[in-house]
Amino acid sequence: xxxxxxxxxxxxxxxxxxxxxxxxxxxxxxxxxxxxxxxxxxxxxxxxxxxxxxxxxxxxxxxxxxxxxxxxxxxxxxxxxxxxxxxxxxxxxxxxxxxxxxxxxxxxxxxxxxxxxxxxxxxxxxxxxxxxxxxxxxxxxxxxxxxxxxxxxxxxxxxxxx
Amino acid sequence: xxxxxxxxxxxxxxxxxxxxxxxxxxxxxxxxxxxxxxxxxxxxxxxxxxxxxxxxxxxxxxxxxxxxxxxxxxxxxxxxxxxxxxxxxxxxxxxxxxxxxxxxxxxxxxxxxxxxxxxxxxxxxxxxxxxxxxxxxxxxxxxxxxxxxxxxxxxxxxxxxxxxxxxxxxxxxxxxxxxxxxxxxxxxxxxxxxxxxxxxxxxxxxxxxxxxxxxxxxxxxxxxxxxxxxxxxxxxxxxxxxxxxxxxxxxxxxxxxxxxxxxxxxxxxxx
Numbered sequence: 001x002x003x004x005x006x007x008x009x010x011x012x013x014x015x016x017x018x019x020x021x022x023x024x025x026x027x028x029x030x031x032x033x034x035x036x037x038x039x040x041x042x043x044x045x046x047x048x049x050x051x052x053x054x055x056x057x058x059x060x061x062x063x064x065x066x067x068x069x070x071x072x073x074x075x076x077x078x079x080x081x082x083x084x085x086x087x088x089x090x091x092x093x094x095x096x097x098x099x100x101x102x103x104x105x106x107x108x109x110x111x112x113x114x115x116x117x118x119x120x121x122x123x124x125x126x127x128x129x130x131x132x133x134x135x136x137x138x139x140x141x142x143x144x145x146x147x148x149x150x151x152x153x154x155x156x157x158x159x160x161x162x
Numbered sequence: 163x164x165x166x167x168x169x170x171x172x173x174x175x176x177x178x179x180x181x182x183x184x185x186x187x188x189x190x191x192x193x194x195x196x197x198x199x200x201x202x203x204x205x206x207x208x209x210x211x212x213x214x215x216x217x218x219x220x221x222x223x224x225x226x227x228x229x230x231x232x233x234x235x236x237x238x239x240x241x242x243x244x245x246x247x248x249x250x251x252x253x254x255x256x257x258x259x260x261x262x263x264x265x266x267x268x269x270x271x272x273x274x275x276x277x278x279x280x281x282x283x284x285x286x287x288x289x290x291x292x293x294x295x296x297x298x299x300x301x302x303x304x305x306x307x308x309x310x311x312x313x314x315x316x317x318x319x320x321x322x323x324x325x326x327x328x329x330x331x332x333x334x335x336x337x338x339x340x341x342x343x344x345x346x347x348x349x350x351x352x353x354x355x356x357x358x359x360x361x362x363x364x365x366x367x368x369x370x371x372x373x374x375x376x377x378x379x380x381x382x383x384x385x386x387x388x389x390x391x392x393x394x395x396x397x398x399x400x401x402x403x404x405x406x407x408x409x410x411x412x413x414x415x416x417x418x419x420x421x422x423x424x425x426x427x428x429x430x431x432x433x
Contacts (some may be wrong), residue, residue, distance in 0.1 A: 038354070051355070052351070052352055052355040054355075055351050055352075055354055055355035056348065056351045056352075056355075059347065059351045059354075113330050114329055114330055114333065117330060117333040117334065117337060118333065120337055121333065121336065121337055121340070124337065124340045124341065124344070125340075133309060134305070134308050134309055134312060137309060137312040137313065137316065138312055140316065140336065140340070141312075141315060141316055141319050143340070144316075144319055144320065144336075144339065144340060144343065145319065147340070147343040147344065147347060148343065150347055151343060151346045151347055151350060154347065154350040154351065154354065155350060157354065158350060158353050158354055158357060161357050
């Protein structure tokens with residue numbers, strides 16, 4: 001059993017040192033950011049309860065920092081840092097790029113539905129409202145993967161403590 | 163340059179990709195080059211050349227030209243096979259038609275707009291079957307193709323999307339999935355906040371482990387320095403395994419192993 005685990009560990013590092021699976025990079029970054037942050041939180045607020053919001057904040061921050069190559073992470077960072085200082089005005093663009101389908105072929109009904117859904121999707125993605133459709137669809141894929149990895153990392157941290 | 167060569171190119175269904183060029187061999191490449199030089203190397207010149215050739219052509223409003231050039235530019239930069247082929251067809255066919263006659267295009271499947279085209283004297287473009295040849299609709303079509311390609315990628319990522327067909331259903335699934343993931347994260351973070359005091363012990367262990375450059379050699383940016391890890395593989399890993407009692411590290415590594423799929427890597431490189 002021990003040997004298997006060691007072998008698995010060995011397998012983690014690929015033969016080509018440059019080709020690191022990005023999922024691994026992300027999870028390592030994420031956990032290495034989150035855990036010390038939580039520890040710091042714990043130390044700072046010794047006796048008082050750790051606020052749920054602050055934990056959420058740290059969680060989001062860790063997510064944004066560990067996926068910095070994506071557009072949505074930048075938006076998330078901006079939102080988080082702006083929420084820290086409520087006095088600063090957020091520089092959100094007033095003219096967000098709206099989804100417009102100019103096709104004359106498809107029925108108006110279908111289009112309206114699809115537009116609505118795309119708009120909803122935009123709202124879910126941080127910064128999605130300021131991207132156009134193609135960009136957003138690509139970013140959503142990254143975002144979903146990062147969310148999945150994040151849940152896995154969080155689960156393993158929580159599991160470890162119970 | 164004879165027309166048979168041109169027709170051969172037109173009939174090619176394959177994409178003009180580098181692999182295709184390789185298959186073509188040097189002769190084929192020569193021919194392609196000849197065609198390009200015949201039509202004018204620069205796409206801009208070609209389009210302008212087409213316009214200038216026929217006296218009855220009206221100058222289109224500048225905006226349309228720009229759009230077309232933008233499309234052409236985009237196609238030139240990233241040779242996506244189909245769109246480039248279409249561009250080539252546009253060029254080739256345009257030349258072809260100026261040479262033959264400009265009367266009713268029998269290949270124009272959209273009969274309503276064909277008459278309009280004749281009246282407006284735009285560049286006659288032979289479109290694919292069953293599609294309009296308006297400049298705008300071409301751009302629209304290219305855009306829609308890109309979107310549908312991305313939707314297909316998303317289909318692989320989001321579980322349960324295969325059964326649903328149609329864009330609306332898939333979008334629904336995707337929305338639900340993202341929402342459920344976000345809710346999960348919230349729930350877990352809530353759990354974490356309740357458990358936080360108990361994290362002391364393990365966090366201390368973990369953070370000391372992390373700070374130790376032997377086991378977790380970090381770059382400046384804070385990401386793992388894999389080069390160091392690879393060289394000291396056996397010694398550091400074994401030591402790590404022996405010392406730590408928490409199963410966290412093994413946990414996450416096993417999980418990372420499981421996560422390594424093609425779709426993940428494709429999506430992380432998707433820009």
